[in-house]
Amino acid sequence: MSLQHYLVISSILFSLGIFAVLTRKNAISILMGIELILNSCNLNFVAFSRFVTPAETIVGSEVFRFDGQIIAIFGIVLAAAEAAVFLAIILAIYREFGSIRPDEVDTLKG
Amino acid sequence: MEPLKNIESLAYFSPEILLVVFAAAVIIADLLVKNRESELVAYISLAGLGCSLVAILITNSLINSNEPIPLFFGMIRLDGFAVFFKILLLLATTATILFSLRSEELDVKLKGEYYALLLAVTFGMFLMASSTNLLMIFISLETVSLTSYILAGFLTHSPRSSEAAFKYITYGAVASGTMLFGLSMIFGMAGTGDLSQISLQIASVLESGGVSTLSVLIAITFILAGIGYKIASVPFHMWSPDVYEGAPIPITAFLSVASKAAGFALFLRFFHVGFGKPEILQSIDWGFILAIVSALTMTVGNLAALPQRNVKRLLAYSSIAHGGYLLMGAVLLTPEGLGAIFFYLIVYLFMNLGAFYVVVLIANEAGTEMIDGYRGLATRAPLVAGAMAIFLFSLTGIPPLAGFFGKWVLFYAVIGEGLYWLAFIGLLNSVVSLYYYARIVKAMYFETSEDTNGLSFSTGTFALLSVFAIPTIFIGLLNIFYTFSDKITLQ
Amino acid sequence: MLLSLMIFVPLLGMIVVLLLPRESEELIKRATLAFTLVPLLLGIYLFISYNNPNLEHLWKANAPWIDAFNINYHIGIDGLSVTLLLLTALLGPICVLASWRNIEKGLKAYMGLFLLLETGMLGFFAALDLFLFFVFFELTLLPMYFLIGVWGGPRREYAAIKFFLYTLFGSVLMLVAMIAVYLNSNVINGVAEGVRTFDIPTLITLAGTTGHALADSTFQMWVFLGFFIGFAVKVPIFPFHTWLPDAHVEAPTAISVILAGVLLKMGTYGIVRINMAMFPEGLAIFTNGVGIVGNSLALLGFINIVYGSFCALAQTDFKKLVAYSSIGHMGFVILGLAAGNSAGINGAILQMFNHGVISAMLFLLVGVLYDRAHHREINGFGGLATKMPVYTGITTLAFMASLGLPGLSGFVGEALSLLGAFQEFELITILSTIGIVVGAAYFLWTLQRVFLGQLNPKYEDLPEINRREILTLVPLGILTIVLGIWPNFALDMFSESVTNLVNVLDAI
């Protein structure tokens, strides 16, 4: 599989995420959309780091640099943290508004 | 010079480390202290900020500005630029903590977490100000964002606060996600995460035609979404009025100053270091498009501020407008532009925080954030009213207040680059802004309230007020503040 | 040194007054009076001791202020500024006396703001550094805004914000022009060398040197426009004038006096000091008498004269009438300046000073009447001459001076401006003389409606003008007569500088 395949997949994922974020009428689905976005990015990073970043030779043997992978891992971590916070806030919202439909949470406007 | 290894870096990393340590200390102390009323944790965090400040000064003495020190294999970088922003952020945080001490809307049971989070967010902002690697940029941004989400929603049993947090996190998550995608594309094109490397690589691949301009363009725009959301620039500003209105006032003040400043630090580093090369600029003139963005930002901010009745929300819009002013300086890529931003940020720190402090006081005493609550303040609390007038007119940019000099250096830099149209729009905007600032002054001075009994404030309050008011009057008149651009360079 | 003292004594006074206890009103008034008298004495001293064979600025003080932009605290006086300084310093105590009784609330703040205002005005007339000049120019805004807005009449809020917005808009353009001048101040033949400067005398010389960026005529035209609009709002020149009547009608008496007496002069002073002296090329474009553009400045003067006079004719509010009349009279200043010859410019500057004195008198007189009758409706009075002969006498003097009766100061300025203008713009000047007739018409008509005829029974027991009020009016009245009989008394101050300016203009 070449880089293009990965990129296509990741961009599809990204678009799906954006679509979910913009259209879903449920906070949880929005969260899932966000996760999709983040994961598409992670996929990008890994793919790029596999195909693009030049391998450098340390003491004779050729070694790959893992920058992309590292970023991806951090991305996963942050995504998890974000999800946690998001869910907590959704709880608060539910407590205050009795609903998690994003379009019903619009007392602040203008 | 050579990037330092991890262990050697720690010495230069001491300010951040101190912050983390004290954050932990705050939590522990919070567990130990039984008396909910005691302000111990706040003072601990203040102490932490103090120690960190000392550390910053020490580290600053270790570097000489023209030769920055890359730390942790070049993940972050210690230079005058970073130091300046760190000090600025420290001051902002200190002010926020002092506000929080006065503010009465915060839940006493959650003091520990609150102050710990404040320290944490400061830590994140330090990283934003100094990170030179895509990874660090993303991490620092997320750190700041996550903590800010929590702080924004910190008022338990306040629907507005929760809503603010919800909108903030949704918006922030999407924005940072988009940014991350952009980052990944950049990473893909450059094959490295280091900003200075990136600028070289991107320039070369653009020249060799290895990648199309459009892809770079999309990447930059995606990243702009993330940074623009931090500095609340059009069209990524829409979260800020709602969040500012819903969040606790000290946090609003903090966001409007500190997080904006950190955002600008990130912006400057990313665009100036990463994409400031002439080769890149000639194929992608992001400076021009961002000039338009800045014009839009200040216009939208000022116009939307006109009809506001809620002072907090009004100040939110005004801070959007000021973001626009700052953005003018940011697109210039000239030392004058940088210096102007630095100077303006200092001024903005004092006048905006001062204004928010008055909002806190009035919210406590009169129990309202609406303009009507400010009626007859001139007679009820002359000093507070006077201070507020000073802050507001300084925000408008009326001589001899500092705000005018801030605008002066900005517009000077802009016109120096020949962008007369931008300067003209900016100046017209400051005329418009007079109108809504003056509405508050009008309420305070020209109108009378039904209850005329004077409000009483502690001397500490007045001391803190004067801490903001006096610089707001004098910064512009003193010579020393004008010379940052000479010392601080960005490479 | 003396000059700095003169400028900043009122500021000191403000601090002192603000420290005084709010209750002791008498003390506050006396202190304010004292702090305004100091500049007056200094001003008189400067005026007397001013002798200027070589057109140098005297009483200079020059200290570095903001090195980053080479901004200096540079002040000094020449004949032009010393007259206006004297005028400002003179009106200070008079206004304090005029607000002795009729300030009900917040006397302390009022006096403090007034002192701040005076510092701003004095500094403006003394500044020789463009940036300083601008800062002082803007410094007068805030106190004025509050003085109108807090102590003004029923529609004070509207008037105050209108004044503020208009002036700020003007100064925005000024700021742009100012920065442009600064940026080009070190460009010679397209290459930038040396430091940029805000120093007005230096800039004037640079703008005269050929090949310098400042000397380029198109550049001068744009910068001229920027500054001119900024000042035109202040003068005010049609169509930027609508803030003036509102501001005047709402402002308390003393503030109207300052507004008409000094603030309007800041506009014309700026036009002379910056627009004409620094950008003669730009000026020439608007005064060379070719086509509409070439006559534009004179046309503006003409419009001001005729328009202001007719508006005044239509007013039934005494104060508004005086306000519009001063729009008309500033028109003569513009006309004279547009002429750009010795008679015209001298006349214009003289007219500035005289109008300052006369309109101050008029507003004081209106205030006197308002304090008694609590309204300003001209048709509501009648036959007051029988009840208050002295007041009538002084009013007649002021009116006659204002409608340009020879022998009183108003005439000299007008006549010189017209004489000068006629040499350049014959038709416009002839048309402008309409203003003389209409001016006579509305003043005499007002005189008739207020003072002549049967005494309105409502005002059977209207008290005659009292000693304090007479005291405020007498110095101005004396000035009016003295300057009418012996104009050289003021002209000698600035005629050399004007001659110099005229030579510069003729060189174009």
Added chain:
Amino acid sequence: MVVPLISIILLAPLAAFTLFAVLGLAKRNFPRQDYLSTFAMLVALGCSLLLIQEVTSDPTPLTVEWLSLGSVNFSMGFYLDSVTVIMLIVVTLVSSLVHIFSIGYMHGDPRYPRFFAFLSLFSFSMLFLVVSDNLLGIYIGWELVGLCSYLLIGFWFEKDTAANACKKAFLTTRVGDVGMFIGMMMLFAKFGTLSLHDGTESGIFTLVEGLSGTGDMVWLSVAGILIFCGAVGKSAQVPLHTWLPDAMEGPTPVSALIHAATMVAAGVYLVARMFPILTPTSSLVIAYVGGITALVAATIAIVRFDIKRVLAYSTISQLGYMMLAIGAGSYVAGLFHLTTHAFFKALLFLGSGSVIHAFHAMHAHHDDAEHPEDTAHEHDDNSLVHEHGAEIPPDQDMRNMGGLRHKMPLTFITMLIATLSISGVPFVFSGFWSKDKILGGVLGRAMEWSSVHHYILFGMALLAAGITAFYMFRLIFMTFFGEPRNQEMHDMAHESPWVMVVPLIVLAALSFPVVNTIWFNKDNFKPPKQPHIHAPQHAYVSPDSKIGDANFGFSLFGVSTAQAAEEDAGPDTAHADDAHHIHHLAHNIAMVLSICVAGLGILLSWLFYHRRRFSAEGVATTFRPVYNLFWNKYYFDEFYDGVLVALTVWKSRLFAKFDLSFIDGIVNGVGKVTRDVLSAFIGFFDNRVVDGFVNRVAEVTWAAGGRIRKIQTGAIQTYLFVVLGGIVLIILIFRLF
């Protein structure tokens, strides 16, 4: 010796006024302001008499820098020649007499001191006008006398008629003054100075010589006519004459001093002063204006019944006479007539004043002050034009008089003398000589150039002379002869106190030319050297070439026509020789004719108003239209009303976009129209256009703010839409650039 004398002449009255003003500030009065002012005037009179000895060939004894503007300078100074001295003496003399008269006449007036203070101020201004040596100075005095006349006409300002009259007077004259000022501006633009006759020979008179024959004559004519406009206003020439009759609202001494003897004569003086710059064209214009004025005013005077109005119109017509004379070139005659007229017309006014006084004039203004119908403070009629149907106050109405010669013999005698003088009864009365000089001069000019214009002018003059005689005797007959028409008023009447009679007698004495010889004798008078720019055929009448001017003072006697002829003839050149004969002839013809017309006029009025052979009413009915024309003063006031209305209509079109408010405005009177329309204009222009524009901008801004608020729906997903949209938009913009 000259300068101090002139200074004293100027300062004495000024001091008298200043004292009043300064004390007035302290709300006090000098106890005997009347004596003070009178004394000041007497001092001035003495000094001016002394000045006779001082007339030297150098006309400018003193010149000081008044305005020094570097390149341009304006100087102030004194200009002293025989003309000046004559004027000085006339002014001071009449003024002193009027002062004395007023002590009696104004006695008991509540504002008694103020009256004298104003008189002093007036005298000062008038004298300043006379002695100053440059146009600017003349203009200053010119306007100051205008102010004084304003103050004095409106002296009884409780009367709305008076209040209107003074405003009208000031404004009407001001219109003329503007013309004069424009003329000054032209001269200044041309010559760079306004001095008439600098010591440095750089004055207008010298500079103007350079122009003679050059193409600038047209321009110069315009300038001259413009200067003359000032005179038209001040000495009430057609068409700006309408203010003078209304000015009679002032106290009668004021009418005598200002509106008969001095101020109105200032116009004539000005034209005579500026004589050297008058081109033939401008001279002709002046002459015609004068002639028309003389006729129009005289005809109007025939049908007046208000004794003061009659005198007012006769003044206008006499002033027209003088203008005619100067315009026709014989300015000596004009000035001569000015002098004689000053005396006898002042006498007539004072006499009428004494009559009015006899009818308890002092209460008159109080009476109609109490009139309930004219309430002082409805200012609806604010037209610059005084309302016409003003009913004549009873004590001035000649229809209430008659048979007074027994009641007040002295007044009668003196007034009779004056009347004889003005009607030009031969040989013993000064009026005859001056008038004859004018007629002779004009006729001579006519015969000499056989120019139609001057024949026409001569005809006008002659006709006017006849009419003058007619209406003056009408006045005498109606007032002093016949049976008293209003018996109880007649019974109240009595001779005036001596303070009022003495001035009458003095003035009467001055109406005999013989008296003049006592003070003027020719060798005291050096000719004022005046250059000329006149076209050649006009040249030799210009002063410098005239013997007449050499003994101008001598001509004041007006003893013999022979001399008069010589004066008008040129120097003894061949050309001037036959000119001499022509003029001699002309003067004889003129004398005969004038005697005839005068006699005819007197005879007619005797038949009409004494013997009642014909009834004036009968004639009036037969010639109804003509009578109406005269009675309505040629509809001048109505005309001005019409013009002003038209103007306001036009203005309203221009300004108020045809605001209907001016229609009822016309009904309610011009002033109201002006106000309504203008306020409508202000309302429209200032508030709609200028402010309106600003407000539009503000509203748009505000609305934009509202829009942006709308976008801020509060639903997070719209925000996100905007984000995405923004990103796409930015990318697009990028691509565009």
